[in-house]
Amino acid sequence: MLKKILRVTGIVLGSIVVLAIGYYVKVCISVNNRHTKTYTVTPQVVNIPTDSASYALGGRLIKAKGCTDCHGDDMGGKNFIDDPALGLIVARNLTKGKGGLPQDYSTADWVLALKHGLDRDHKPLIIMPAHEYTMLSEQDMGSIIAYCQTLPNVDRELEESSIGPLGNILTDAGKIALFPAEAIDHNRTLTKEVVPAVTVAYGEYVAVACQGCHRKNMKGGEPVAPGFPVVADISSTGHPANWTDEQFIATLRTGKTPEGKVLNPKEMPWTMTKELTDVELKALHLYLKSI
Ligand code: HEC
Numbered sequence: 356m357l358k359k360i361l362r363v364t365g366i367v368l369g370s371i372v373v374l375a376i377g378y379y380v381k382v383c384i385s386v387n388n389r390h391t392k393t394y395t396v397t398p399q400v401v402n403i404p405t406d407s408a409s410y411a412l413g414g415r416l417i418k419a420k421g422c423t424d425c426h427g428d429d430m431g432g433k434n435f436i437d438d439p440a441l442g443l444i445v446a447r448n449l450t451k452g453k454g455g456l457p458q459d460y461s462t463a464d465w466v467l468a469l470k471h472g473l474d475r476d477h478k479p480l481i482i483m484p485a486h487e488y489t490m491l492s493e494q495d496m497g498s499i500i501a502y503c504q505t506l507p508n509v510d511r512e513l514e515e516s517s518i519g520p521l522g523n524i525l526t527d528a529g530k531i532a533l534f535p536a537e538a539i540d541h542n543r544t545l546t547k548e549v550v551p552a553v554t555v556a557y558g559e560y561v562a563v564a565c566q567g568c569h570r571k572n573m574k575g576g577e578p579v580a581p582g583f584p585v586v587a588d589i590s591s592t593g594h595p596a597n598w599t600d601e602q603f604i605a606t607l608r609t610g611k612t613p614e615g616k617v618l619n620p621k622e623m624p625w626t627m628t629k630e631l632t633d634v635e636l637k638a639l640h641l642y643l644k645s646i
């Protein structure tokens with residue numbers, strides 16, 4: 356009797372192991388296919404401004420759009436996620452120093468990365484939020500590229516990104532969007548210029564940077580990744596709708612809310628939002644209250 360129970364248990368456990376391995380192999384093949392897919396896109400010819408105002412704009416935007424949060428203050432790259440389960444996600448060294456971008460990395464390559472979320476071989480970049488940058492105006496994207504093309508060299512050799520087992524499983528299940536290229540309309544032409552003004556329309560333009568976490572409807576919800584807090588509702592039904600412009604601006608520059616909450620910049624990136632101008636923040640507040 357005991358022998359029989361042991362044998363049956365063995366068969367059941369064995370089958371579970373075989374099924375689990377089979378499932379994981381399927382997941383890996385599917386995610387790898389998505390990662391190595393070649394996209395046929397022709398990058399738009401983006402005008403790269405050379406005037407000092409655009410250059411200064413680019414220098415501010417690399418902070419306000421989060422580039423420095425991931426690629427480091429010196430843009431010399433860093434390990435953005437280093438977790439045995441999720442994987443090692445390395446935001447590349449974007450300078451021309453040792454371990455940086457190739458010497459012949461062209462303006463078209465910059466556009467492939469920012470507008471399409473693709474590397475120069477037209478394969479999807481991991482995590483790099485191009486689905487947001489693809490909504491930038493040509494003026495803003497051009498200014499960012501102009502600034503980045505003159506970054507001082509940083510010698511920093513980093514590893515290649517690699518996706519961990521949980522990263523593969525969550526990606527396959529559609530729980531995390533590892534390849535922003537998949538969510539981009541690659542045929543869309545960039546808007547030439549979006550003029551800053553305290554309007555709902557301009558606020559919507561700035562709010563693209565919040566969508567990744569607060570969702571399109573700005574109502575927040577599920578944490579963006581395991582270990583992160585629930586994302587707050589910042590639409591007309593959330594706290595910010597009751598704040599004055601001054602309180603909204605202070606919150607996004609200091610990480611302290613009028614209700615006394617202290618926001619962790621690793622979870623709610625106010626180190627990025629503190630770089631937004633008064634006009635951008637007022638427009639953003641106006642937009643958030645309107646939805
Ligand atoms: C959420 C983190 C994150 C943010 C924000 C971010 N990047 Fe990246 N970026 C990455 C990661 C990760 C990679 C490497 C992806 C890979 O290995 O597939 C990358 C790669 C790149 C590349 C390399 C493309 C190539 O061909 O190898 C460029 C260029 C780039 N980013 C520019 C920018 C700029 C400019 C900004 C701001 C406008 C920015 N990134 C914001 C994470 C980020």
Ligand code: HEC
Pocket residue numbers: 561562564565566567568569579584585586587588589593594595606607612616617618619622623624628639
């Ligand atoms: C990387 C993800 C992420 C991005 C990008 C992001 N947020 Fe947040 N935000 C959060 C999370 C998570 C919370 C909740 C933090 C907590 O509960 O501690 C939050 C909280 C807030 C709060 C406080 C709300 C309250 O009720 O106290 C405001 C205001 C806010 N975000 C505004 C913004 C705006 C505006 C943008 C875009 C410019 C933005 N956030 C972009 C993740 C993000």
